[in-house]
Amino acid sequence: MKRPSSLSLDPGVSSKPKFESLEFIDGDDPFQTHYSHRSSTSSKSTCLLSSRELALSNVSTPLIKPQIHKKLLHTDSSSSYLDLLGNYLDVFFTLSSSYFEEYQNAYILHILNHLYKTKTQITKNDQLPDPVKDQGFSPTKILVLFPYKKNAKVFIEKLVEIHCKGKKKKMTKSSRRKFTEVFEEAEDAEVSDAFKLGVVLGDKRELQLFTPFKASDMIIASPMSLRQAILNESEDENAKENLGILCSIEMVVMENSEVFLMQNWDHIETIFKAMNRIPDRDSMTADINRIRDPFIEEKSKEYRQLIIFSEFISPLLLSLFNRNENYKGKAKTIDHYPGVNQYDVVQKYRKFRASSQLSAADERFEYFTQNLWPNIKEDLYPKSILFVASYFEYIRVKAYLEENDPGVLCISEYTQKSDKQRSIANWKNGKNKAICVTERFLYFRPQKFDDIGHLVFYSLPEFNNFYEEFARESKEVISVYCKFDGYSLQRIVGDKKAGQLLK
Structure with a gap:
């Protein structure tokens, strides 16, 4: 499926120009002409x-x-x-x-x-x-x-x-x-x-x-x-x-x-x-x-x-x-966003090159496994979180972590309740250095995570409140993104900053 590119999104994303109001004039009822008239514009x-x-x-x-x-x-x-x-x-x-x-x-x-x-x-x-x-x-x-x-x-x-x-x-x-x-x-x-x-x-x-x-x-x-x-x-x-x-x-x-x-x-x-x-x-x-x-x-x-x-x-x-x-x-x-990240937390954004919308998922995984994770995993603060937006991404990341970094716990919306509870308890007690979670898990089973070490976004959340709530409790935030993540990025950092990050 094609994924539309982002922040070439809408005109006027970094400013609010004035536009004329849309007019509706008298004429033939659109219902009556719907099947009889075709315009090409x-x-x-x-x-x-x-x-x-x-x-x-x-x-x-x-x-x-x-x-x-x-x-x-x-x-x-x-x-x-x-x-x-x-x-x-x-x-x-x-x-x-x-x-x-x-x-x-x-x-x-x-x-x-x-x-x-x-x-x-x-x-x-x-x-x-x-x-x-x-x-x-x-x-x-x-x-x-x-x-x-x-x-x-x-x-x-x-x-x-x-x-x-x-x-x-x-x-x-x-x-x-x-x-x-x-x-x-x-x-x-x-x-x-x-x-x-x-x-x-x-x-x-x-x-x-x-x-x-x-x-x-x-x-x-x-x-x-x-x-x-x-x-x-x-x-x-x-x-x-x-x-x-x-x-x-x-x-x-x-x-x-x-x-x-x-x-x-x-x-x-x-x-x-x-x-x-x-x-x-x-x-x-x-x-x-x-x-x-x-x-x-x-x-x-x-x-x-x-x-x-x-x-x-x-x-x-x-x-x-x-x-x-x-x-x-x-x-x-057309929406304008001020951003949600206005608080005193170290926030880093790591952009990877995505050659196309269809290849972005593979290129994200390659960037994470070859460039990002190997360079940060040894320096992670205790009680870190790895956030993955989709379940399909989670399956791939989970398999990689199980093979290369088994100390990271992994839970999703499909994990058994007892396993979820045990994993979260181990994370809170510091027995495991990090936990990998999906957005759907957090959406349907809201959790209170506090005193977070590193917060790593493998992919940005659809719901920006997850970024806001988790980042506020973290010591440092690292977000991975590409040019096709413009809508999520815009909601998190605001119009102006998103435009700068996507250049």
């Missing part, structure tokens, strides 16, 4: 959207102010974020939790607006004498991915608030009962990532949950559970990939996407590979004469909108975003 620009800097690429501006369906006239739809989403661009929003409600309201209104318009259009076309191509293979148009049940629960409650106008009785009895069982009464209701359900919006504001996927308007799921459904994971070894579930998706929303980085990213890749492909005949519920040409030609992914919400930009998320083929173009927020 390769322009790039930077603008302001509600005081946030926004980088646009392959977007024809000015953008059109989308029309709001009559079913949403009771809501506050005067949002520039809703206007942006309503132009069907791919959007990557970085934000903190304190600002998330405004963004969430905008994207939920956008989802409902799209579904209401689609249903109205199909109903009108039903009355015409000749069939009109206005559908996909199935009615399932929206996919919303959440890392945990608690995130999905909030989303569903917002659907009830807006679509049902707050009337829970508009949910079917079976939906209310199952919702309570799964999202409120279950022991794992807060942190479980085992959930998936279909949703149907009724014409009279009814709401059905846990409907069959192929008969649903929308799918709400965790990546893990949806992957299991796609791959038909069961005892039947001959079960085929279920392409009918996601064959007609027109919009994907990923909420709290930074958490997906700490889960199994392969689930995300599997989902996107299975999306917008031609299914078997049993999965085609629409009249074949009304299926749009892009679906038949397996080009519907070019019309699929991707909306990502994350606390920060990461190479994996950005790669997924850039690979989405939406012809309408892309918009992503």
